[in-house]
Amino acid sequence: MTQFVALHPQLHQQLRVDTSRIEALGAQQHLVPVVLSEFLKLVVHYPIVFSKNSETGQFVCSALLGFSAGENLFWRNGEWQGIYTPLQIMRQPFFIGEQQGQTLICIDVDSELLKTGKGEAIFDNQGQETSYLQQAKNRLAALINGESETQAFIKALLTLNLIMPMALDISFANQQQQRIQGLYTINEEALEQLTSEQLLQLQQRGYLKSIYTMIASLGQIYALIQKKNEQLG
Amino acid sequence: MNNKIASVVIVGGGTAGWLTAGRIAAQHRTQTASTLSVTLVESPNIPIIGVGEGTWPTMRSTLIKLGISETDFIRECDASFKQGAKFARWVTGTPDDFYYHPLMLPQGFGKTNMAAHWQALRDQQQVQESFSAATCFQEAICELGLAPKMITTPEFNSIANYAYHLNAGKFSTFLQKHCTEKLGVQHVLADVVTVNSADNGDIRSITTAQAGEISGDLFVDCTGFQSLLLGQHLQVPFVDCSDVLFIDNALAVQIPYDSEDAPIASHTISTAQDAGWIWDIGLIHRRGVGHVYSSRHTSEDEATARLANYVGPAFKNANLRKIPLPCGHREIFWKNNCVAVGLSAGFLEPLEASALVLVELSASMIAEQLPACREIMNITAKRFNETFRYRWDRIIDFLKLHYILSKRTDNDFWVDNRDPATIPQSLQQLMQLWRYQPPGDHDFTSNNEVFPAASYQYVLYGMGFETCYDNSSHLLRDTQFAREQFIKNKKTIEQVTRSLPSNRELLQKIHLHGLQTL
Numbered sequence A: 001m002t003q004f005v006a007l008h009p010q011l012h013q014q015l016r017v018d019t020s021r022i023e024a025l026g027a028q029q030h031l032v033p034v035v036l037s038e039f040l041k042l043v044v045h046y047p048i049v050f051s052k053n054s055e056t057g058q059f060v061c062s063a064l065l066g067f068s069a070g071e072n073l074f075w076r077n078g079e080w081q082g083i084y085t086p087l088q089i090m091r092q093p094f095f096i097g098e099q100q101g102q103t104l105i106c107i108d109v110d111s112e113l114l115k116t117g118k119g120e121a122i123f124d125n126q127g128q129e130t131s132y133l134q135q136a137k138n139r140l141a142a143l144i145n146g147e148s149e150t151q152a153f154i155k156a157l158l159t160l161n162l163i164m165p166m167a168l169d170i171s172f173a174n175q176q177q178q179r180i181q182g183l184y185t186i187n188e189e190a191l192e193q194l195t196s197e198q199l200l201q202l203q204q205r206g207y208l209k210s211i212y213t214m215i216a217s218l219g220q221i222y223a224l225i226q227k228k229n230e231q232l233g
Numbered sequence B: 001m002n003n004k005i006a007s008v009v010i011v012g013g014g015t016a017g018w019l020t021a022g023r024i025a026a027q028h029r030t031q032t033a034s035t036l037s038v039t040l041v042e043s044p045n046i047p048i049i050g051v052g053e054g055t056w057p058t059m060r061s062t063l064i065k066l067g068i069s070e071t072d073f074i075r076e077c078d079a080s081f082k083q084g085a086k087f088a089r090w091v092t093g094t095p096d097d098f099y100y101h102p103l104m105l106p107q108g109f110g111k112t113n114m115a116a117h118w119q120a121l122r123d124q125q126q127v128q129e130s131f132s133a134a135t136c137f138q139e140a141i142c143e144l145g146l147a148p149k150m151i152t153t154p155e156f157n158s159i160a161n162y163a164y165h166l167n168a169g170k171f172s173t174f175l176q177k178h179c180t181e182k183l184g185v186q187h188v189l190a191d192v193v194t195v196n197s198a199d200n201g202d203i204r205s206i207t208t209a210q211a212g213e214i215s216g217d218l219f220v221d222c223t224g225f226q227s228l229l230l231g232q233h234l235q236v237p238f239v240d241c242s243d244v245l246f247i248d249n250a251l252a253v254q255i256p257y258d259s260e261d262a263p264i265a266s267h268t269i270s271t272a273q274d275a276g277w278i279w280d281i282g283l284i285h286r287r288g289v290g291h292v293y294s295s296r297h298t299s300e301d302e303a304t305a306r307l308a309n310y311v312g313p314a315f316k317n318a319n320l321r322k323i324p325l326p327c328g329h330r331e332i333f334w335k336n337n338c339v340a341v342g343l344s345a346g347f348l349e350p351l352e353a354s355a356l357v358l359v360e361l362s363a364s365m366i367a368e369q370l371p372a373c374r375e376i377m378n379i380t381a382k383r384f385n386e387t388f389r390y391r392w393d394r395i396i397d398f399l400k401l402h403y404i405l406s407k408r409t410d411n412d413f414w415v416d417n418r419d420p421a422t423i424p425q426s427l428q429q430l431m432q433l434w435r436y437q438p439p440g441d442h443d444f445t446s447n448n449e450v451f452p453a454a455s456y457q458y459v460l461y462g463m464g465f466e467t468c469y470d471n472s473s474h475l476l477r478d479t480q481f482a483r484e485q486f487i488k489n490k491k492t493i494e495q496v497t498r499s500l501p502s503n504r505e506l507l508q509k510i511h512l513h514g515l516q517t518l
Helices: A036-042 A131-159 A188-192 A196-204 A207-217 A220-232 B015-027 B058-066 B070-076 B114-123 B131-135 B138-143 B168-181 B228-233 B300-311 B313-317 B354-369 B374-404 B412-417 B425-434 B453-462 B479-499 B503-513
Strands: A004-006 A031-034 A048-052 A059-064 A094-099 A102-108 A163-165 A168-171 A177-180 A184-186 B007-011 B037-042 B080-082 B084-088 B098-102 B163-165 B186-189 B192-197 B203-208 B212-215 B218-221 B238-240 B249-256 B268-273 B276-282 B286-293 B321-324 B328-330 B338-340
Touching: A004 A094, A031 A036, A031 A048, A036 A131, A036 A207, A048 A207, A059 A131, A059 A220, A094 A131, A102 A131, A131 A163, A131 A207, A184 A207, A196 A207, B007 B015, B007 B212, B015 B037, B015 B058, B015 B168, B015 B218, B015 B354, B058 B070, B058 B163, B058 B168, B058 B354, B070 B168, B070 B503, B080 B503, B084 B138, B098 B131, B098 B138, B098 B453, B114 B131, B114 B453, B114 B479, B131 B138, B131 B453, B131 B479, B138 B479, B168 B186, B192 B228, B218 B228, B228 B338, B249 B300, B249 B313, B268 B300, B276 B300, B286 B300, B300 B313, B354 B374, B374 B412, B374 B425, B374 B453, B425 B453
Parallel strands: B007 B037, B007 B218, B037 B186, B084 B268, B218 B338
Antiparallel strands: A004 A102, A031 A059, A048 A059, A048 A184, A094 A102, A163 A184, A168 A177, B080 B163, B084 B098, B192 B203, B203 B212, B238 B328, B249 B286, B249 B321, B268 B276, B276 B286
16 A cells, blocks of 8 residues: 655654665566666666556656566565666655645655664654755655656657667576567667767757667666576576 | 549548548658649538448558558547447347457457357357357457557557547548648639530539639549539439348437446447337447438337437437438449549448448559559549449448348338348358358458458357258367367456456547557
């Protein structure tokens, strides 16, 4: 269950966020939505792909963590095996809400992170924001700005027909075959055929480096297959 | 090359006119390399009839060829998804009497004839479901009001095959905008005053009240029932088919939904009445409901009462339109340099939504076979006439099939329909064959078939027809394979009913978010 409540200094002064348990919340996610500003950190571990939001059908950028729903190959022995975890997970238990046109910070009061009673305080005894909350707010700001930036990036790519479905047929070490559907990537052939004017526009908007980061990140699929083989073996 | 075909003039601006103009313009890239001009002349005073609210799945490829976005089409034409037709009360007339004609082939079709296996296993009480329910998962989706795809499915792609229900008036306006803005079709608003002949009997030009004389090399008659060019000017006679199909009138209403979240049926519902049937088509904002009937077998008052009874309390607020329906087609469709498309070519009752598909097929053949010059046009015309005469005849056979298998006796309408004197020889022969073998691809070998053998199977076995296999045991081999197909169908039903959204939910999401092109 999740229940979002607007953050309030008096109501939430006693709450403690058990930050050691944040990453466990992503233990069963095989795709995590990500934003452009994370790309250079993500590429260290994860294939960055396009996928569709199942509720709206709209494209999002996602880090690929596993090969089927519920499978996160980076979660092993109760730990996230990686030096960078996507913002979408690290922002827990906070969310951006909206009330009468104003954005405000909400907390999921049913979150697992609040149940141990241990961890970081959100407000101090005077009801002032802790530095922990300030960091959390920075993460939320990065996410909310990043989401609109990423949407603009995707829109520009769709207009230039630079997105294409990704055919992924994988044979694992135990001979198990799997066809992964619903993932999309950069259409490199279409990219090569862009006019210099179109390329210049992509470069000026800062999209060209994101495009090449996404292409380069696909190499991480082999690392992901290896992780899967290790689990199978 | 003599007398190059350089200009096509389409007279009439309903869906027939705009679909034809769009197909020709798109095929010949009129907007860029303008070796061909396409002009559509439309009267500002004659209203569009707009009968066609149901399409075939072919409309998807037509829209793709015109370069139309499916999201735009669905949003601007109030379109919804159609996954076939449910025929209610056609066999016995009782409330539980229904069968489906879905848009997908029976599971395993083409590998073995499932109709034979279904009948045999049903007789052994090993299959309980009707033919359509046992062999095609689409019936289950329709019964649950589910959409044929998901919001993540790209434009024009499907999980279950689909066509559309649409608002014909809005569709015309939408096509007009697309054809004039994107495809380079010239639009002239003018009333035709006279049609002017050349020495060889061709149409040289039309004289209009507002835009003077407009000449052309090929004229397409899309003037509706009046058939101004082909029927009136070129005197091509009308072949009346009301001796086979008795429907001659329609009463139509538009009914709002009870609530904003009322289900939208994802199939056409056709409910038989004492002397005709009622169509029920769900669009996004309203339903289109109408009663087509035979005036030889019932009165307008009685037909109105039947429709009122079907619709319920909402009927009293509805605006009732009466439309007389001809039944038949022109003797030929292309004469000299004039070809008729749409109602000007003919009309048959809308039981299987054949009106728009005939427009698409005609537009497609004209666009792809457009003669390069006048000297070969008579050959093209001859081929066009043979092709479409064949298609009209097959559609008439298929429509008649729905009537001859009924067991209803409540009105002479049904009894007269079963009178062999009213059944075309071609259909009688097929019925004789099907007493001993199920419909198969060998029965329909032309390149110009409209309905596949599967459609005949759905209607025949949906209506309780029995084929005798006593001397044809070879048709009942592969029993194991057939059993697997029945199981496969059940599994597919479980899968898709878990994942597909309701028809309304998907349509609302498309209005909100749009579909992706990939």
